[in-house]
Amino acid sequence: MQLKFKNGKFRVLQVSDPQDLQYVRPTMMRMLNKAYDDLKPDLIVLTGDNILGNHLDDARIYTPLIVKDKESEKKAMGIAIDKLVSPIEERKIPFAMIYGNHDDRNRMTKEEQADFYRSYSCNIGLDGTDSGDCDTYNIPIYSEDGEKVKINIWMLDSAWHDKEQDKCFEYVKPQAVEWYKKTSARLKEENGGEVVPAIMFQHIPMLETLELIEECDKNYEGAVPGPDGKFFKLKDECGGFLGEYVSAVSEKTGQMEAIKECGDVKAVVFGHDHGNCFTGVVDGIQFIQTPCTSFRCYGNRKRGVRVFDIDESTGEFETFVLTYDDIVGKSLWNDFCYLWDADDMWKKKAALIAGVAGAAVLGIGVGVGIALKKRK
Ligand SMILES: [Fe+2]
Incomplete structure (x- = not known):
């Protein structure tokens, strides 16, 4: 499937951390359905924690295991993914996905889980790369005439579960960074030596995101607790809202150096930190944090989706978040639904x-x- 600009515009809708189960919270789905209808995106990116894969077998809190073997888990996973994806498929909107730290901590492999996503006709990207991870790939967006790649979307796996060690790792693997460098160079060569402007999505924030926050007095309005009993706030030059301390990747794997070397990435976009919603600049690269979509998790009233409106002629983009209130509107009934379905309420x-x-x-x-x- 070739994605193209239309009338010089291309709209990406980021849905991050919609993490839910086979029993999906209706308020989230109502919000998402309305967002899809109103915003009419050209591409939806699901940026990890797409399902609560690690809670499929204890899906109802305080009840015994309800999924006892791989076959039952597979069935539950298929239902959970279908609840999320079928509204996208019904609207025939192309969508791409990466995993988060919650998706695959279960009996299924990432490849097996990817088969569920691949089974939808609107899914793109999961068709095999030499990156080493099925969810590390790129999506070229072409000019309206289909002749030239105008924007490239990087999708990087930053959260993976080693089943043998039963351990979760949270960083982009060094081989994925090498794959990015190699692929970026190829795209540049194919583009007559000009870098192809790009937006990079990954689930876990890069370590450099910590450069956007600073220590502050605990009485500062909006201060959030961090390590060692200290409090933190978003730096003044950033825009947005800090709802929690930044939970960044655990290791440096040369990603930032690679991004600067390749010179193509305009922005790196993260999920994972459900309560955070901000933008800032680190070493000339935009860092963009998107809050969660899910109601079955911690979070705050920033829950919602992020829009990227990309301009074909400049390769520049505008981005903004639409919260639950923005999407469904303020009313007593909508307030009640929020209260009923959101875990933090x-x-x-x-x-x-x-x-x-x-x-x-x-x-x-x-x-x-x-x-x-x-x-x-
Ligand atoms: Fe999450």
């Missing part, structure tokens, strides 16, 4: 249920009292 939800139950009990008590009085 559980205390308010519990208070609401207790209040309604208390009022019901009181109402029944009063009713019984009146009835008894009448009988006397």
Whole structure:
């Protein structure tokens, strides 16, 4: 499938951390469906933690295992992925995906899981590269006439589970960095020696993202707790919102040096930190953090999707986040749905249920009292 600019524009919609199960939260799906209809993206990128792959077998909290073998796990995984992907497929929107730290900690391999995504006609990118990971690849976006690659989208795996060690690693592998350098050089050569401007997506923030925050007084408005009892804020030159301390990759694998050497990447875009929503510049490269989409996880009212509007003639782009409130609108009903489905609202939800139950009990008590009085 060749993706092309239309009327000089191309819109990418990033959906990050929609992590959910075979029992998907309806409020997230309502938000996503409306976003797809309203925004009409040319490409959707699912940037990791697409499902809660590590909770497929204990999908209902406080209940015993419900998935006991690989076959049952496969079935549950297929349903969870289908809940997420079928609204995209129904609308015939091309989509690409990478994994996050939650996707594959289960009996299935990444390749086996990728087969679910590959089974949708709108899926692109997962058709094999020499990168070493099925979810490390690039998507060229062509000019309207299909003659020239105008923008390149890098999709890099930054979260992987070593099944033998049963350990999760969070960084872009050195061989993926080497593959990026080699492929970037090839694209440049094919483009007559000119670098192809690119946007790079990966799940876990690069270590250099920490350069966008600084220590601050704990009483500073918006300060978030970090390591060693210290508090942090977003640097003044950045735009957006810091909802939690940056949880970056665990190792440097030469990615930043490679990006600077290749000179093609305009922005690196991350998910993983559900509560963070900001942009900043590190060594001339834009670092963009997108909040989560999921309601079945920690997070805040920044939950939503990120839009990239790319201009064909300049290769430049505008980006913005649309939150749940932006997408579905403010109303009492939408507030109630948010409260009911978002994990971080559980205390308010519990208070609401207790209040309604208390009022019901009181109402029944009063009713019984009146009835008894009448009988006397
Ligand atoms: Fe996540």
